[in-house]
Amino acid sequence: MAEHDLSGDARTIDARATIKQRAAQQPVVIGGRRMAIEDVVAIAQRRAPVALSADPAWRARIERGAEFLRRHLAAGATVYGVNTGYGEACVVDVPMDLVNALPLQLTRYHGCGMGAYLDDAQTLAVIAARLNSLAYGLSGVRPILLERLADLINHRILPRIPSEGSVGASGDLTPLSYVAAAIVGERDVMFNDALREARGVWTELDRAPLTLAPKEGLALMNGTAVMTGLACLAFARADHLTRIATRLTALSTVALDGRAAHFDALIFEAKPHAGQAEAAAWIRADLAGRDDTPGHRLQDRYSIRCAPHVIGVARDALSWVRRDVENELNSANDNPLVDPDSERVLHGGNFYGGHIAFAMDSLKTAVANLADLMDRQLALLVDEKFNNGLPRNLSGATSSRAPINHGFKAVQISSSAWTAEALKLTMPASVFSRSTESHNQDKVSMGTIAARDCLRVIELTEQVAAAHTLAAVQALRLRVRDAAATLVPTPLASFADRVNAQSPFVDEDRALEMDLRALTAQIADGALVDAFADVRVGVPREEKTDADARTR
Template sequence: MSLPVFVLGRDSLTTGAVRLISYRQADLHLCDDEAFRRTIDQGAAVLAEKWRNQEVVYGVTTGVGESCTRGIPKELVPQFSVNLSRFHGCGLGSIFDEHTARAVVAVRLASLVKGWSGVRWSMLNHLCTLLGHDILPRIPAEGSVGASGDLTPLSYVVAAMIGEREVTFRGEIMPARAALDAVGIDPIALQPKEGLALMNGTSVMSALCALAIERAEYLSMLATRVTALVSAALLGNKSHFDDRIFAAKPHAGQRRAAQAIAEDLQLDDAYRRSAAERVQDTYALRCAPHVIGVVLDALPWMKDWMETEINSVNDNPLIDPGTGDVLHGGNFYGGHAAFVADSLKTAVANLADLADRQMALLLNVHRNHGLPLNLSGAPQDALPVNHAFKALQIACSAWAAEALKGTMPASVFSRSTESHNQDKVSMGTIAARDCLRVIELTEQVLVATALAGVQALELREKNLNQPQQVGTGIRQLANAMRAYSPFVAQDRPLDQELRGLLAALRQRKFPLSRPDHA
């Protein structure tokens, strides 16, 4: 089956497209239409002429930042693009994985193809070719304040193009020059401003935010199904998810979450008319749509903001390809990405907190309505030495607490840098990294809670002979999870099974439908 293809210069990138490209589930090509090529090259030609005429152009014939008052001799201009990438090669911390590196490259290309960055079509094609061959820069996660763009991390993209530093290629870490040689590609010779254009933008934070949004959306689907699963295992009151309740407070995402849970629980008119044994369950069940709904209602505007950012011209200076004017501004500032990341991590951390409380209910013999202590499936004579999910519940609380701690907004911690030239910065990349960490922790809590919910439902139905009426979605999720982690009858380590479940979640192998049934 052929993969979907996104053509830059023709197609805009959505957050979903960024995810597909990052996982090699879609191809990215550069438009080779003659009119498009002319538009791109026109801006580069304008800069080349200004360079030949020795006109003052920031970042071309001058230094950058506080050094903008220092002129660069005409013959040294090409070297400046290379040196700009070299002195920014100071990133530290963990190296972004291959999925993230692909996303960063794709997002940077989506900005540069607008034609206002003064770069050549051949330079863009070179970068797109590297992506096609899966020659991926090894980008350190730390070192960007989010304005003037993601200079340090994006310098590693430039380095790969000119054959410097290290890349990942065919599963190996190797010098960039060796990878280029392996596929017969020469290092590119950067022209004026091309180094700056590649580095001076919001593409790292934007790529991270795009991936975070897509993961958060999938997590919200899991959270609705896990809530239904836990409610069934705890003999919960299905009427908490009656659509009339949510029609009276009509936040769209909240209502969709409740509808999805009601469908999984097979809430019907007969149940609505019956008297439930418990009038009200705890908030962790009854208010779950109100928690999940915040994520669902926030995601559309977050996607809108980030797709605008991804498909925008976000470097400096801009070159008007029509007039040749050089426009100095601050489009490299990552304020929108920072706000999305700071907001999203708060909403997602609440999913971790919700699932952790649901896990606690499952294991609490004073609240789990007859389920065995710690959800142990051991026979009666072995119960004293079997503790099943006891430690996993503690681990969930640790993960949830760390996720909640990670919600401190990064965007309010602006620092003045570079001799007070960059005196107000976005911290967008730090916010986006924090957001992904919160999502990772929340995935851990939700997977663990789902596994406990499957165990609880099986104990209810098989050991206690209390079959539950639930929808096919819950059954499918339970079967999918059991492929990685069987029923816990005797104590065993669960860590490797949990890692397998997390990998399956991140590869979207669980049968989850969108809460809006789209």
């Protein structure tokens, strides 16, 4: 029987390997091209600088937009947020002698964010998303503003952006005010690992803080860059988790003396969801060569047997999440838009972050289900009533020391706590719209809260994955120790060796916190997934079957 046809969204790009290789060699070009999630991740992880496009046509279009706006204002036109007040105050005319002062006022009164500051990777992702949106050419900003945003990235001038205070429409106003403030030389930034005043950093770099043109404060702040930048990071980390969940399922199958037949290709041809077929193919490859004689049970428990069906939901979700996140990333999402070609100013609502909100609400639910799946597999491994002969709590202690050793008992308890918290956070943020700003912003997306929630669910799930990884490798070692004839397929043996090199076999109880933290970090940044010899995440699904056959 041939492998299931894993056809799907042909626009899915060769995600990790190709762009990481390119990013290590050259900058991500901004302007006149479509940006991928992986571009943002490369910038955020400091693997790639940015460079503005050298295309003269693109640069001329940016300049035409700013020039048209200047002429439009000089002709006496009224433009929202340029010579009017903001939001509900759009009915307030701003005298021409105050128009140039208005952008700075906007950045200042929005300086009221609270909560934890975004970390360095999140901050870089936000700036990259804002820069790419303004480079679309419909925001009426000058090229020098784009250059200053590129400077923030390339010189690692990182605004301190509080994570709380955005309702996701009219864009991420309050958090993005901290990016705008850095551009004009106000508030604090991180530079060379030290907290500095922004003005002093620009002076050190022989640049003057920028005086914003009339629309540039609004262009910087009135958009979806915070939620979109965070969504790019969430996508990449969720992608890693789906791949790790398949490997841990295979590892658990061997450790539990389970059945590889549950992942037969015909089963997934009979229910043709591409994501679950993809997950099953990965598990099947990891179990290749395993003799599938009936073990302790004719059918393994659901958390093993149905793992591709659980993981497959997340895999399929990632395909449309990519579509929506990359559409938002490659959009002009401020207001008003300035069209340099037709010379029109268009007042609309592209700052509304509904697509990101729904994508993040959905993704966090799919990821929380991965946490639940891995936690259930871990619970089977540690329980001598269900683990088919492994020691209680996976203790590796000798018989004389067994009474005082408890192995992975507490790890399983912690994993259960992390899972419960992840599941608790799956309440959708997008349904909690609040009417704000004198009922001008009376329907808002909550996209930034959804993205933050999604990242928290992912963080908790990565901790569960780390706990499960240590336990599953311990269980495999115990299975081989007690049943020397156990066949461990090469991918799983190599993976176990890699994990054991960092966290040795637990033959006597010890604190595992540092092991868990180190492994969680490798899961989060993709290092553990990148170590898989057969990883092909992001290849168009119609190519995967043949490609997998060639590489395996």
